[in-house]
Amino acid sequence: MNSQKIEPAKILLAKNIKPTPIRLKVLETLLSQTHAMRLYDIENILDGVERTSIFRAIKNFEKNNLVHEIDDGSGATKFALCEDRCECNLEDLHVHFFCKICEQTFCLQQLQIPSMELPPEFVVESANFVIKGICANCNT
Amino acid sequence: MNSQKIEPAKILLAKNIKPTPIRLKVLETLLSQTHAMRLYDIENILDGVERTSIFRAIKNFEKNNLVHEIDDGSGATKFALCEDRCECNLEDLHVHFFCKICEQTFCLQQLQIPSMELPPEFVVESANFVIKGICANCNT
DNA sequence: CTTGATTTTGCAACACTGTTGCATCACATT
DNA sequence: AATGTGATGCAACAGTGTTGCAAAATCAAG
Numbered sequence: 256m257n258s259q260k261i262e263p264a265k266i267l268l269a270k271n272i273k274p275t276p277i278r279l280k281v282l283e284t285l286l287s288q289t290h291a292m293r294l295y296d297i298e299n300i301l302d303g304v305e306r307t308s309i310f311r312a313i314k315n316f317e318k319n320n321l322v323h324e325i326d327d328g329s330g331a332t333k334f335a336l337c338e339d340r341c342e343c344n345l346e347d348l349h350v351h352f353f354c355k356i357c358e359q360t361f362c363l364q365q366l367q368i369p370s371m372e373l374p375p376e377f378v379v380e381s382a383n384f385v386i387k388g389i390c391a392n393c394n395t
Numbered sequence: 396m397n398s399q400k401i402e403p404a405k406i407l408l409a410k411n412i413k414p415t416p417i418r419l420k421v422l423e424t425l426l427s428q429t430h431a432m433r434l435y436d437i438e439n440i441l442d443g444v445e446r447t448s449i450f451r452a453i454k455n456f457e458k459n460n461l462v463h464e465i466d467d468g469s470g471a472t473k474f475a476l477c478e479d480r481c482e483c484n485l486e487d488l489h490v491h492f493f494c495k496i497c498e499q500t501f502c503l504q505q506l507q508i509p510s511m512e513l514p515p516e517f518v519v520e521s522a523n524f525v526i527k528g529i530c531a532n533c534n535t
Numbered sequence: 536c537t538t539g540a541t542t543t544t545g546c547a548a549c550a551c552t553g554t555t556g557c558a559t560c561a562c563a564t565t
Numbered sequence: 566a567a568t569g570t571g572a573t574g575c576a577a578c579a580g581t582g583t584t585g586c587a588a589a590a591t592c593a594a595g
Contacts, residue, residue, distance in 0.1 A: 273571085273572090275561095275571090275572060275573085276572095276573095277572075277573070278572095293552090294552075294553080295551085295552080304573095304574095305573070305574050305575075306552095306553090307553095307554080307555090307573080307574075307575080308572080308573055308574070310553075310554075311572080311573085312572095326466055326468045328464075328466040328523055330551075330552075330581090330582080331551080331552065331553095332552085332553085350511055352513065352517060355520065363511075363513070363514070366511055366512070366513075369509050371490055371503075371506055371526060372506070373492065373503070373506075373526065374503070374531065375531065376530075376531035376534050377492060377528060377529070377530055377531055377534070378528045378529040378534055379526055379527075379528040380495065380527055380528040380529070381526075381527045381528070382524070382525065382526045382527060383468055383523070383524075383525045383527070384522070384523075384524045384525075385466075385522065385523045385524075386511060386513065386519055386521075386522045387519075387520055387521045387522060387523070388517060388518045388519040388520040388521070389517070389518040389520070390516075390517055391514065391515065391516035391517055394516050394517070394518055413542085413543090413591095415542090415543065415544085415590095415591090416543095416544095417543080417544070418543095433581090434581075434582080435580085435581080444544095444545095445544070445545050445546075446581095446582090447544080447545075447546080447582095447583080447584090448543080448544055448545070450582075450583075451543085451544085470552090470553080470580075470581075471580080471581065471582095472581085472582085536595105537594100537595085538593100538594085538595080539592105539593090539594085539595100540591105540592085540593080540594095541590105541591080541592075541593090542589105542590080542591070542592085543588105543589080543590070543591080544587105544588085544589070544590080545586105545587090545588080545589090546585105546586090546587085546588095547584105547585090547586090547587105548583100548584085548585085548586105549582105549583080549584080549585100550581105550582090550583080550584100551580105551581085551582085551583100552579105552580090552581085552582105553578105553579090553580085553581105554577100554578080554579080554580100555576105555577085555578080555579100556575105556576090556577085556578100557574105557575090557576090557577105558573105558574090558575085558576105559572100559573080559574080559575100560571105560572080560573070560574090561570105561571090561572075561573090562569100562570085562571085562572090563568100563569090563570085563571100564567100564568085564569085564570100565566105565567085565568080565569100
């Protein structure tokens with residue numbers, strides 16, 4: 256079936272991203288995973304593809320609101336696909352969960368980041384809310 | 396006045412930390428700042444003290460609930476003193492604010508991290524909530 | 536006080552992540 | 566086919582965190 260080859264290209268085109276081979280591979284890799292991924296994870300799966308090429312593809316995706324960065328405190332930035340109509344505004348942000356055991360990061364899309372009453376003159380632009388603990392899989 | 400020399404030692408002793416020269420210097424540096432500091436910042440102020448020595452002092456402080464780590468997405472972990480009776484439990488956690496302009500990180504101690512309704516079987520242990528934007532000083 | 540054990544510190548080195556510069560290559564347009 | 570634009574691969578680098586080991590300082594026991 257070729258739907259797996261056609262879909263990613265459509266996604267890229269919908270975001271005005273030229274669907275080059277590397278970008279397609281990176282996107283397919285992200286689509287194949289349910290968790291947020293490190294650059295290194297993608298590198299391992301796409302064996303033979305340069306780290307920098309993946310890096311630039313991801314940066315391109317970010318700029319075009321296709322993926323978002325998550326800083327889960329593990330030391331490495333993780334990346335996950337945005338939801339369809341995400342424009343990476345404040346309202347689009349959601350909470351993430353980092354499991355200390357399997358070290359995987361979950362997008363809790365149903366949990367919007369709560370707005371906070373900041374001190375006067377402070378302006379919010381974005382936020383990073385990561386809850387850490389043990390995920391359902393590791394909690395046996 | 397010698398209160399500045401006696402106080403830090405008391406703080407360390409109260410947390411069962413042996414007040415060695417390096418530890419005192421690191422603690423004094425943290426006390427002298429209103430914002431969270433990077434290892435590198437402390438290193439710069441304590442000119443001549445080894446990075447690793449500061450690192451180990453900080454790690455010791457962390458273990459004894461004297462400082463907490465903040466991951467503000469700047470790439471470098473920042474450290475700030477805990478409040479007096481902090482035991483680094485969930486209830487002790489507060490929101491942080493990272494200013495994109497001056498790159499300083501503020502402890503918003505009055506803002507407790509809100510609890511979230513997680514998916515079933517997920518266990519919370521800690522959290523990192525950083526709001527990013529422009530601080531009052533830079534917002535002119 | 537001397538000896539020995541333990542802890543702390545300084546130094547060197549390393550791993551990992553992210554990033555940039557540059558040359559080459561592919562591709563699209565004329 | 567010629568040309569220009571962008572994508573890719575390669576090499577190198579910087580920042581951060583971390584560990585191993587040896588020297589120094591501290592502490593405890595005799």
